[in-house]
Amino acid sequence: MTDTLVGIAASPGLAAGPAVRHDGAADEAVPAAESVAEASQRVRDDLAARASRASSPEGRAILEALVQFAADPELVGGAEAMVDGGTPPVDAVRTVAARFAEKLQSLGGYFAERAPDVVDIGERMVAALEGRAVAELPRPGYAHVLVARDLAPADTATLDVTEVLAIVTEQGGPTSHTAILARGLGIPAVVAVRGARDSTDGQELIVDGDLGEVHIAPDAALTTALRERENRRRSRARTVTGPGRTKDGEAVKLLVNVGTLSDASAAAEADSEGIGLFRTEFLFLARQDEPSVDEQVEAYSHVFTRFVGRRIVVRTLDGGSDKPLPFLGLGDEENPALGVRGLRTAVGRPEVLERQLVALASAAARTGGQPWVMAPMVSTVAEAKWFAAQTRAAGLPTVGIMVEVPAAALRSRQLLAEVDFASLGTNDLAQYALAADRQQGELGSLLDPWQPAVLDLVATACAGAAQIGRPIGVCGEAAADPALAAVLVGLGVRSLSMAPVAVADVRALLADVDLSTCQRAAKAVAEAPSAADARQSVWATLQA
Ligand code: PEP
Numbered sequence: 001m002t003d004t005l006v007g008i009a010a011s012p013g014l015a016a017g018p019a020v021r022h023d024g025a026a027d028e029a030v031p032a033a034e035s036v037a038e039a040s041q042r043v044r045d046d047l048a049a050r051a052s053r054a055s056s057p058e059g060r061a062i063l064e065a066l067v068q069f070a071a072d073p074e075l076v077g078g079a080e081a082m083v084d085g086g087t088p089p090v091d092a093v094r095t096v097a098a099r100f101a102e103k104l105q106s107l108g109g110y111f112a113e114r115a116p117d118v119v120d121i122g123e124r125m126v127a128a129l130e131g132r133a134v135a136e137l138p139r140p141g142y143a144h145v146l147v148a149r150d151l152a153p154a155d156t157a158t159l160d161v162t163e164v165l166a167i168v169t170e171q172g173g174p175t176s177h178t179a180i181l182a183r184g185l186g187i188p189a190v191v192a193v194r195g196a197r198d199s200t201d202g203q204e205l206i207v208d209g210d211l212g213e214v215h216i217a218p219d220a221a222l223t224t225a226l227r228e229r230e231n232r233r234r235s236r237a238r239t240v241t242g243p244g245r246t247k248d249g250e251a252v253k254l255l256v257n258v259g260t261l262s263d264a265s266a267a268a269e270a271d272s273e274g275i276g277l278f279r280t281e282f283l284f285l286a287r288q289d290e291p292s293v294d295e296q297v298e299a300y301s302h303v304f305t306r307f308v309g310r311r312i313v314v315r316t317l318d319g320g321s322d323k324p325l326p327f328l329g330l331g332d333e334e335n336p337a338l339g340v341r342g343l344r345t346a347v348g349r350p351e352v353l354e355r356q357l358v359a360l361a362s363a364a365a366r367t368g369g370q371p372w373v374m375a376p377m378v379s380t381v382a383e384a385k386w387f388a389a390q391t392r393a394a395g396l397p398t399v400g401i402m403v404e405v406p407a408a409a410l411r412s413r414q415l416l417a418e419v420d421f422a423s424l425g426t427n428d429l430a431q432y433a434l435a436a437d438r439q440q441g442e443l444g445s446l447l448d449p450w451q452p453a454v455l456d457l458v459a460t461a462c463a464g465a466a467q468i469g470r471p472i473g474v475c476g477e478a479a480a481d482p483a484l485a486a487v488l489v490g491l492g493v494r495s496l497s498m499a500p501v502a503v504a505d506v507r508a509l510l511a512d513v514d515l516s517t518c519q520r521a522a523k524a525v526a527e528a529p530s531a532a533d534a535r536q537s538v539w540a541t542l543q544a
């Protein structure tokens with residue numbers, strides 16, 4: 001009997017190979033750096049050397065960004081100032097790195113995902129100050145499955161893809177660094193697998209990144225069945241192109257998420273039907289003052305120009321609370337995720353939203369792009385109505401709301417009566433449905449978008465949208481999981497927005513199933529007692 005461990009599917013596909021365990025082994029001793037500046041230089045040299053042998057463009061970009069972080073005056077200068085004030089260098093670096101990471105986390109989305117990078121940089125500088133060389137990933141010289149507690153960003157960025165067939169980690173969630181990198185490299189990954197290092201040590205594994213399973217010492221029949229499934233997936237992802245649709249022709253728009261100006265250039269090249277989520281926070285990152293209208297117009301125009309003629313969905317500033325933007329002057333909160341954030345920040349500072357809307361309208365006029373504009377974290381009809389009035393008055397006719405709070409999902413019909421469209425933010429919806437902080441690695445399994453309660457909320461939101469005849473899409477990470485995408489279509493979703501690398505697999509799977517199969521998959525989820533059961537029964541339905 002094959003033993004199977006269950007975690008969260010983080011990067012699709014299947015791979016088989018022997019497990020190689022990474023414990024972050026004891027670091028080797030080296031001469032200690034004598035100052036914060038020397039530690040920063042040593043870390044930068046090391047990362048630059050790794051960048052030159054990065055395993056993918058994504059990996060190289062991450063390492064180059066890490067080099068920048070390691071030189072950042074806020075980090076290095078801040079720590080030096082603390083040392084001058086009498087703080088020991090190791091404590092100074094840790095304190096300043098933690099503060100910097102918090103700032104990034106506060107911005108959510110793409111920026112929040114960079115927060116571990118800064119913590120990692122801080123730890124590398126601490127290692128240099130303490131005279132330790134940071135432990136490298138194992139390089140056994142043969143193809144293997146890497147099994148670790150968690151991976152640091154700099155590790156994942158230099159993974160040798162000729163040797164690492166798949167990744168299994170004990171920690172991390174669907175939006176963790178390991179997950180993002182693995183998807184970029186096209187390596188299957190399963191995260192949040194409890195006890196993975198001990199139970200797989202030295203064993204032959206099959207890692208199923210579609211179902212979130214790790215099979216230990218699989219038998220021949222299972223190996224053959226899984227290999228056939230993988231071959232088919234790969235060949236379909238290569239050959240199916242163009243607009244998204246099911247096998248029987250139901251159109252499902254396949255869109256991309258954009259979080260920075262450089263993302264936009266890369267995303268514009270992808271075979272997609274437009275942008276489903278333009279996170280505008282990047283412009284407001286770590287600013288003491290609000291970017292001017294002119295600066296905003298420039299940035300929005302840069303993105304719109306590349307997508308004229310395609311759909312462009314822009315989200316207004318999602319700041320506040322766990323995303324504290326200094327210039328908003330919101331002050332400390334006891335319970336940030338439940339505080340003043342998203343659209344709620346516009347109650348106290350309506351002029352910030354007003355200026356953003358002016359800039360969006362002006363970029364639209366300048367470029368000929370026609371943005372659909374939506375608000376984050378909408379909870380009530382009154383908020384939806386107020387936002388719609390502001391946005392339309394600014395000359396932006398197509399207005400939407402994000403559905404990422406259970407209250408909005410439960411009453412989508414009433415909220416959608418005020419606006420033109422809705423987009424489900426499943427990352428926050430999972431956080432609020434399961435009362436699990438999305439930044440907390442050990443809560444990864446509660447944040448799994450396959451949690452039946454999350455999908456019940458999605459179903460309710462879709463039913464409300466259907467009653468009033470308004471379009472509803474998904475722009476959270478859930479949209480990037482091909483099998484889950486089929487479920488979402490079965491529930492009534494007709495646009496899916498995701499990282500560009502995920503589009504081909506989602507398109508290929510949808511092209512192989514008809515709408516009634518998607519609906520059967522949605523029904524299977526409704527009856528499943530757990531996220532793992534939901535995945536199992538949906539795959540069984542899709543393959544029947
Ligand atoms: C979400 O919550 O699902 C979402 C798309 O928004 P963000 O991840 O930026 O909070």
Ligand code: MG
Nearest residue numbers: 404425427428
């Ligand atoms: Mg959100």
